[in-house]
Amino acid sequence: MKRCLFTCAVTAFISVAAFAGVDSSIGCPDGTVISSIQYEGLEHTKNRxxxxxxLNKAGEPFSAEKFDLEKRRLQDLDLFTDVSVDCNGGNLKYTFVEIFRWIPAPASKTTERDGLMLGVALxxxxxxxxxxxxxVQYRTSTKHFLDNNEYAFYASSPYLFALPLGWNFEFSHTDSYDDIRDYHDDSWLLDLDLDYKFMPHMSILAxxxxxxxxxxxxxxEFGAGFAFDYRDSKIDTRKGIYYxxxxxxxxxTDAYIVACEGGCESMGxxxxxxxxxxxxxxxxxxRFVTGATALVRYRPGDVKFYDYYSHGGVNSYRGRYGDSKRLGVHEALLNLEERFILLDRQPASIAGVNFFYGLQLVAGLDGSLIWNSGRPGWxxxxxxxxxxxxxxxxxxxxLRFEVGYSPDRGEPKFFFGMIEKVSTSRWRGR
Structure with missing residues (x-):
């Protein structure tokens, strides 16, 4: 779900006050030997x-601890609003409530450069x-309505056929003026990211x-790397580490100058x-979830101004709004956050449309380092x-509604964003 930003959340937000979820888990006694496994409610999802x-297997004793973990893994697929288990003797039955599939909806995102962008998506x-x-989606900025535009197609899956090869594909076109870096961004982007899980908690990335x-x-751009992932879930993580x-x-490549009326100068x-x-x-x-994160990107070589990092906003540093005064080649974003689970994930339904919702209070500390050369200083x-x-x-x-305050700035800053900041920080400039 790296860049999928369609706001089916609008429906959920309207309905939070009206619908309360019910825990439908009946459960199964620990130690019950599993003779068979059945699935109920998989109308649009294949069994595999x-x-x-x-984690619970036929021929083995049932474990409630394993079910708690596999339930988190199943919820991590973002396909189900609720997962429950029941057993009749040794016959184990998983019951699923699927999330709606097709979503014609408003589309939005927030960036440091364009602010709030609105549009449509399918x-x-x-x-x-x-x-x-x-x-597929189209978005335009509310700050420069119909002047700053973005068109995109996204596709992703955690598997490629039967292989544990996660992939994320993006094809997008941006036509907007970058107020922070002071240039017209008329660009096309084709992006393929791969994640091959060769061991349960280890992946090779490309x-x-x-x-x-x-x-x-x-x-x-060509890149390769590795990741260690011991989180209980990629979405709404409660426990574990990731590196x-x-x-x-x-x-x-060589610079290419396009023909333009009156002449133009290459950006190199x-x-x-x-x-x-x-x-x-x-x-x-x-109900308290403590998270500590650090994102560091060091870029030796020739970096042009149009790819400088900017710090300020809901996706990087919540003590200021993004502007041209804080740009740099290298960056480090540090965060310590405490979450209180006010309302844990609850399933709900409206006119046959299934979804879930939860509510969390958050408080934290943002640290921001951005510099051009050598070692960063205070x-x-x-x-x-x-x-x-x-x-x-x-x-x-x-959906994130946040207020940030920096003693150096002396006044609160109000922010609205979507998706985890640890994700949006990675691709906020695209």
Whole structure:
């Protein structure tokens, strides 16, 4: 779900006050020997999509602890609003309530450059019942309505046929003016990311990107890395650690100047390496979830101004709004966050449309380092505290309403965002 941003969440948000979910888990006694496994409610999802996530097996004693973990894994697929289990003797039955598949809906996202963008989208969450999701969408910024536009197609799945090869594909076109970096972004992007899980908690990563930017060179990207993932869930993580290292090369082609009326000046070509470290740790006590994350990207080589990092906004640093005064080649984003589960995930339904929702209070500390060369110093560092409320919903993971405050700025900043910040920080410039 790297960049799928359709807001089926709108429906869930309207309905939170009106619908309360009911825990439908009947359960099964620990130690009951499982003679057979059945599935109920899989109208649009193939059995094998579920089976590859299960830990309880036929011929083994049932474990409630295993079910709690596999339920988190099944919810992580973002295909079900509720998962419950029951057993009649040794006959184990899993019951599923599927999320709606086809979504014609508003589409939105927030970026440091364009602010809030609104548009339309058509998405399918579960193509062919294989946990393949695809989406087409159009968005325009509310700040420069119909001037800053984005067109995109996304597709992704955690498996390729029977292989544990996760893939994410993006094809997008952007036509907007970048107020922060002061240039017109007329670009095309083709992106394929791969995640091969060769061991239960270890993956090999690869990325291939082609970017065509007006008045600049064709900018290819090739990257490889690895990840250790011991989280209980990728979505709404409660416990575990994640560490990723990626090495990517960007650019290296000759500058290409397009013909334009009155003449134009090339923005040049890039040629640099990016060394990325992404570390996350989570721990839960009762209803309190503590998370600590660090994203560091160091880029030796020739980086042009149009790819400088900007810090400020809901997707990077919540102590200021994004502007041209804080740009740099390298970055480090640090975060310590405490979440209180005010309302845990609840299933609900309206006119046959199934969804879920949850509510969390959050408070935390953002640290931001951005610099151009050498080692960063204290003059490159800013810190802010923030608090807010998150609405947990299907497809977009969460809607974030937050207020940040930096002592250096002296006034609160209000933010709205979608998806986990640890995800949006990775691709906020695209």
């Amino acid at each position: 999509v579920v089976e590859r996530e299960l 998405a399918n969450l579960n193509i062919l019942g294989e946990d393949i999701r695809a989406e 990325t291939v990107v082609g970017r065509r930017l007006e008045r600049a060179a064709f900018l290819p 990723e290292y990626m090495l990517t090369h960007v650019g290296g 070509s890039e040629n640099y390496w990016e060394l990325l470290n992404d570390a996350r740790a989570y721990y839960t006590v009762s 003059d490159n560092y800013e810190a802010a505290v923030y608090g807010g409320i998150h609405l947990v919903v299907p497809a977009v993971d969460r």
